[in-house]
Amino acid sequence: MTGAPVGNPDPAVDRALAAAESARRPARRASAGERAHWLRAVADRLDASSDPLVALAQEESHLPEARLRGELARTTFQLRLFAERLDDGTLLDDRVDVADPEWGMGPRPDLRRAHVPIGPVLVFAASNFPFAFSVAGGDTASALAVGCPVVVKAHPGHPRLSRATATVVVEALAAAGAPDGLFGTIEGTEAGVLAVQDPRVKAVGFTGSLEGGRALYDLASRRPDPIPFYGELGSTNPVVVTRDGWETRADDVVEGFTASFTLGSGQFCTQPGVVLVPDAVGFAARLEIPAVGPMLTTRIADGFAASLDAVAGRDGVEVAARGTDGAGVPAATVLRTTAERVLADPTIVTTEVFGPASVLVEYASLDDVRDVLGLFGGVLTATVQGGETPDADALEVLDQLSEHAGRVIWNQWPTGVVVSDAQQHGGPWPATTAPTTTSVGTAAAARFARPVAFQNVPPAGLPEAVRDGGRR
């Protein structure tokens, strides 16, 4: 009875999930072309509504207009890229094995592996990307692309923008002829908690904190029928400046770092939070810390202050440089310590300080670097700043970082996650709950699509994608 509708104690959650459930079959039956049309319709209507949406986003998030316009452009680009991959048939890994009586382990029947939607998807929106990781963001695009109804648990940091965006999405989908109930939203922490446990929900996408994500992951895993929980939980994103990098590119490195760690007031899950450097005093001396903008919410501002104080208060950690603060605006801060201290107290580098702060860790040797990196669990990104080309040290560090990170970067900075086919935004725990998946890029769609092998099924019974003469 796993799939049978049941009620939910919260009437608003129940309505949203009943609607999603009613859209489940019609959405599954929609062709790839129809789904591409839905995505483009949402993108077009978001673009057409950009002025009022960006104005609302500015008001609620305190982020600058240019950033928000860029983020909305990213969001509509993302929807259209998924549509394009539906059109060219490369969004999912469909496979055809025609019958082969000579197959090496005995006759092979005709087998065609296509994908069906996993079912209604619950998406927890993030605070820090009010467009790209919120109501019409990457998780929503991924789920709609493969034919899953979506219920978004809106982030309380931008409630009016969430409602306005939801209206745009619902109207666009209706105008595009998508099934009724395909998209809805719910609000409130308790509603989210109840929705994760509802048997109609078949998968969860989450972007947010380690604590919140872990609590919801636990609920999803403890259901009588556990479901996949794709949680992106944040990261401290180490950067290693090699000796060669420091000797040949110090000014570049410090400048690039400064721009990256303060971008968006440091409110990125890819923000470079820990920088291993051969000369922390020299690094600090070169720093010119800019003023940053206000934080997204009071809660995030308070969390930043508390976690920064916690790290700054550890033995052997000093303030290396601070920007100016103002009314409601934090001072961007760079701390400084040594590899020796970190090895004695790993929390200095494993505590995520969400906001404009980073820790410089001075190392004396490549062994120090190895040992400090060994303290990290999973991280979303890891960066090496080296010389013009990687020397032996840089190659070793790049190699070690690939054990921890979802994305490994050479001589660029981790903030900014391009939406493309080869993108990977993920990593081992505690960066995510699902290390083999990505939440950004076209490969993200596979999280919500379930492979089904059709054996000996005539064309009339096959999904379009795996018919002879079909898309592939």
Add this chain to the structure above:
Amino acid sequence: MTGAPVGNPDPAVDRALAAAESARRPARRASAGERAHWLRAVADRLDASSDPLVALAQEESHLPEARLRGELARTTFQLRLFAERLDDGTLLDDRVDVADPEWGMGPRPDLRRAHVPIGPVLVFAASNFPFAFSVAGGDTASALAVGCPVVVKAHPGHPRLSRATATVVVEALAAAGAPDGLFGTIEGTEAGVLAVQDPRVKAVGFTGSLEGGRALYDLASRRPDPIPFYGELGSTNPVVVTRDGWETRADDVVEGFTASFTLGSGQFCTQPGVVLVPDAVGFAARLEIPAVGPMLTTRIADGFAASLDAVAGRDGVEVAARGTDGAGVPAATVLRTTAERVLADPTIVTTEVFGPASVLVEYASLDDVRDVLGLFGGVLTATVQGGETPDADALEVLDQLSEHAGRVIWNQWPTGVVVSDAQQHGGPWPATTAPTTTSVGTAAAARFARPVAFQNVPPAGLPEAVRDGGRR
């Protein structure tokens, strides 16, 4: 400190995991060509040892020699197929996006998505395939193919065969130059429980019962650092005989069913356990139930008897036909009931009876079929037996079955799971714990490979697979 070695309270588990941990980096650094060489070396040595291995397997599993020889051939074929896909570069979904200043959302850096091994993998072997889903089976092949060390928790149903197979694997890997410690085994339920919780284990493959799988899944999910748990837990595998199928192919259908439900004494997770038929009395009258062989273990024989009694004892369930039994050999049994009874008491069709038994469910209408199928959660396979080509009823049933099953079959039988690229062996809960993955076929390797995007990394720092002029 997620990745840091720690001890395990069980010394044998600790030794096995210390060895796996010591092989982790060397295995990660092995090229695709080297890994293909390991797999072929294991296959070759298994083939060379087939006589003593099959003899041991016969003794411990009570399965017939021909079946065991076929299963060993399947096992070595599987290892070689993974090697072939490593050679041709198609085993994993690596992707290259070269830098593109004109990319629609702003300049795109050079991004190359390759895969790294997830880390040491713990494999729980199954009882019912002493070769293909045991020590050197599909999970082991998948993990070794992508460079993960493997520790197999051997199944107690064939302990001597497990040890002999492990010796073959270890010797073959050593001779092939694979890293020391790449492969090991542990024994005992408690050892498995301790190993799942060990921080050195980064993913689990499991084939077995719903109860055992759920308990281990819970342990994996409740770790301080939760890890992916790929559990294949079994299924009741519904078959729908359409009216057209019954009118035009009744003898074929009954004959095919009889062979399928008794194959291997019914000890397959794909065994057709529930058959929806328009005429159960007519179906039963045609049945000629063959004698079957002894069960794999006393425990499985006892479980079969108990679960068969439980289903046979439900109101409105009768015995339709029984084969002969003998010393240590169960009687293959077909039960009979109606859709009406099943709708009142769904446990009749959702209880897995592991062994040679199935339930015929007589339906009066297509609505009955729809409603009975709606009672199922996830299943590994679902089959339609129709006429020569699918009529409207058959198409509707095929469509509905794709919501529940990992494999949907037309006019063939579910037992027998070919290893190929398009195979999918999985399904929603309770068939598996990981509905977007497969445990059979080359796509199974992706379960143990973690994507990493390399951004702006020069060739010397890139994995071979995504270098320019590399394999793809």
